[in-house]
Amino acid sequence: MSLKSWYEANVMPRLITCACSQGQVMKRRSAVVPLARCDVFELGCGGGINHEFYDPAAITSYSGIDPHEGLLDSARAAARDKGWTADLRQARGEAIPFADASFDCAVCTFTLCSVDDPAQVMAEMRRILRPGGQLLFLEHGRAPDRDVERWQERIEPVWKPLAGGCHLTRPIGSALIGAGFAVDQLGEGYTPKAPRFAGWMEWGVARKLQ
Template sequence: MGLWERYVVPPLVSCACASKPIMKQRAKVVPRAYGNVLEIGCGSGTNFDFYAHNEIERLYALEPSKGMIKRAKKKALTLGWGNRIDFLETGAESVELDDNSIDTVVITFVLCTIPDWEGALKEARRVLKPDGQVLFSEHGLAPDEGVAKWQRRIEPIWKPLAGGCHLTRDTGLMLAQAGFALEGMETMYLPNTPKIAGFVSWGAARIS
């Protein structure tokens, strides 16, 4: 890991992922989590504010970055999570949880960066209970060809600067290919955000 990835990317990503438009997106899905929750890519704990504490039995916060885990642990302490949160310092492609053990998988603004997103969603499907839910909010490939064309052009430069973030991943298609059925997915361009990075989709999905 280079100096950029170690010292610049964590605070840069934390700042970008806590912008006002993105925080509003998080607030649309995270409060719907319940039971045993696996959050994939918890980052610096940006979602922690939005969980309904009385609905959560245990929160498993997965994050491969040591720098982000450090920030997230500090955030958890300030919110009084106590002993109901476990931090899993690992990639989403290998989750050390039992099959059918999770009620809610939370995925927010992270699928764009996971190298093996197929493996990550396969693991999410494995640990999810048959009647469990995936809550997601992600940015990705725009439906307008003019915007999508610029996304494809800029992505090779964007990725190394933004911690491996892809601009052209199609969230709905990825979930469907991983064996999930979408439930009322909504989309929009985020206000006050460049369109190349601002097309978002959010909603819920269940095992199909």
């Protein structure tokens, strides 16, 4: 196994899980994930970080995908601890292995930054949502301030291989609107105590247009 493969299999998932479960990040999750209702799908469910915020009484079924099998093991364990029967599969967001109009709600937290083709992933999430379904999102991405954005552009080529393909410069709300969602922004801003180049977040509800 090459050093790169070893890093991606053993180190990178732990680093990402740690970074994505810091206090301020978890505070943002707690504002978004409890809104999930009925038949729920989670994109990038590996690690099971969001499980503590789901309201079991509001959820009929829970499914999800993640490309990393090791992280899926943690997600399955978290589902068992919650008493859920969960359908969690190893897959990528560009080809979600569920039928059209399968879900009332999709949850996407800190995932669109690292997918290969965000437009295709968003199209797939529209496909699996029922008419009027909603996508709950919490993502970091392109900052609105040009000085921060310039630093994001400089740092991104070095950042991506260290952070599992994470992009710093991808737009969030505007990309969802372009993908055919109506976006209700619940909040946006820089994460306290985080480097500004990696700290811009947007979160809200994106509704599937008919």
